[in-house]
Amino acid sequence: MSILQIPGHPKPTPREVTLEEVRAVVGDCHLCPLGETRTNLVFGVGNPHARVVFVGEGPGRNEDLQGEPFVGAAGQKLNGLLAEAGLRREDIYIANVVKCRPPGNRNPKPEEIEVCAPFLREQIRSIWPDVIVCLGNFATQFVLKTDQGVTRLRGRFHRTGHFLVVPTFHPAATIYHPDWLDDLRSDMQMLGAWLAEHPAGE
Numbered sequence: 001m002s003i004l005q006i007p008g009h010p011k012p013t014p015r016e017v018t019l020e021e022v023r024a025v026v027g028d029c030h031l032c033p034l035g036e037t038r039t040n041l042v043f044g045v046g047n048p049h050a051r052v053v054f055v056g057e058g059p060g061r062n063e064d065l066q067g068e069p070f071v072g073a074a075g076q077k078l079n080g081l082l083a084e085a086g087l088r089r090e091d092i093y094i095a096n097v098v099k100c101r102p103p104g105n106r107n108p109k110p111e112e113i114e115v116c117a118p119f120l121r122e123q124i125r126s127i128w129p130d131v132i133v134c135l136g137n138f139a140t141q142f143v144l145k146t147d148q149g150v151t152r153l154r155g156r157f158h159r160t161g162h163f164l165v166v167p168t169f170h171p172a173a174t175i176y177h178p179d180w181l182d183d184l185r186s187d188m189q190m191l192g193a194w195l196a197e198h199p200a201g202e
């Protein structure tokens with residue numbers, strides 16, 4: 001079942017719920033142990049009517065401190081790649097699979113994701129984008145429900161229900177693997193070209 005489907009409902013559908021309402025439901029969440037160790041809950045940021053939602057794994061240290069996703073070096077790298085692809089940060093929405101930083105940047109545990117994922121699902125249903133960009137293995141495997149890694153899946157569009165899915169490398173990973181940067185850039189440009197060829201509403 002797609003992460004966006006609700007048990008008992010065969011297909012995900014857009015819903016008349018605002019991001020503010022979703023944020024109010026999340027509140028000062030302590031539903032999983034990550035709530036005890038975070039500094040700030042990182043809900044997500046961006047255009048509530050974005051055509052593209054970027055999904056990362058979880059907040060890192062800077063995000064945890066500032067309460068915003070994709071700040072610091074990874075955020076700057078992402079902004080530069082967006083600009084090269086003809087996109088602006090204010091055109092997109094960014095959120096993570098889990099909203100609180102796993103200690104030491106470890107991977108989120110399955111039980112933490114299970115509790116937190118409904119918030120992401122509601123954000124996506126509220127925004128109802130055309131495209132979901134999965135940054136890194138973790139978001140990719142989670143959204144596409146696959147065991148395959150980004151290296152095998154990137155470079156082309158996938159689909160889950162209504163949404164096109166673009167799996168690609170996490171910008172932070174290219175800091176340690178600079179050879180991945182060209183692939184990330186290429187995927188962003190593929191996305192930019194698709195958006196230009198498919199104007200909103202068509």
Ligand code: SF4
Nearest residue numbers: 029032035099100116
């Ligand atoms: S990670 Fe998600 S479920 Fe866990 S405390 Fe934070 S918001 Fe709540």
